[in-house]
Amino acid sequence: MPRPMTRAKIAEFYARLSAEMPEPKTELNFHSPYTLLVAVALSAQATDVGVNKATGPLFKVADTPEAMVALGEVGLAGYIKTIGLWRNKAKNVIALSQMLIDEYNGEVPDDRNELQKLPGVGRKTADVVCNEVFGQPTIAVDTHIFRVSNRTGLAIGKTADQVADRLLTVTPEEYRRGAHHWLILHGRYLCKARTPECWRCVVADLCGYSPKKLAPGAAIPAKPVAKKKTA
Structure with missing residues (x-):
């Protein structure tokens, strides 16, 4: 360590x-607080590239909580089956969308504690949303x-x-x-x-990791030979 x-x-x-x-900036594609929230919720144990491939078509048909709820779990699943844990994610996205409608007038709250009340939204997801769309230093x-x-x-x-x-x-x-x-x-x-x-790496000299990795094919520096003591 x-x-x-x-x-x-x-x-x-x-x-x-x-x-x-x-x-x-984030590499997830989004155009509103809600679409970022959904994208981040889908990104757990998945790549941003994979999420973007799924949300591109998805957000064309459902980019609001109301449209997502109307799409339903089965409809949503059809768009996100290429993403890991898609069954549970589909359930959570529909549930959080319904909660936004019922308790937040369809708007994404700008408070981390409120965001964490939404199904499937943990601290990481809440912090990303607060940072990216609300400009908070999270x-x-x-x-x-x-x-x-x-x-x-x-x-x-x-x-x-x-x-x-x-x-x-x-x-x-x-x-x-x-x-x-x-x-x-x-x-x-x-x-x-x-x-x-x-x-x-531009910060390699500041980093505590050791030994530093050399470029592929680079020669390993020879260890200095200890000088023998003379009588």
Whole structure:
């Protein structure tokens, strides 16, 4: 386990990621708070690419709670069967859509606690919606962010909630709005689970992960030979 990063290193860590990606955003396709909520709910244990392929046709016929409820579980299932856990997700999406109609006048609430009352909506989903569409400085922790935070020493924790709470504590205020996106994209494309691509990482020197991975085909540096003591 790496040592926790110092505050100075954390500030530099985010500064470099923000310079690489000045305007980060989710890779899920959406055009309203409701369509983002549905897309994120469908994205658990699935790729954004896979979700986008399903929601493209889906949102053409059902992009409001009322239209989704009218479509029903069976109708919705026809659009999302390519996504993992689709049966349970179809049930939750219809249920949360009905609850939005019954209790929120068909509108997506901008409060994390209210969002978490919806069927199938946990802290991660609520934080993504609050951050992306309501501009709140929340940090949603998925598998990528959990890995990056622990591997680098940015925010060490045994659970996603522990990491999320730690990130909110250590992330400088000016970077909290974009932190979720920088970390998830960094984990998705560079700090990968099996083989992190340290050789092209802009924050490798700040990261506590060791030993750093070399570029494919790169020679392993020779260990220095200890000099013999002379009499």
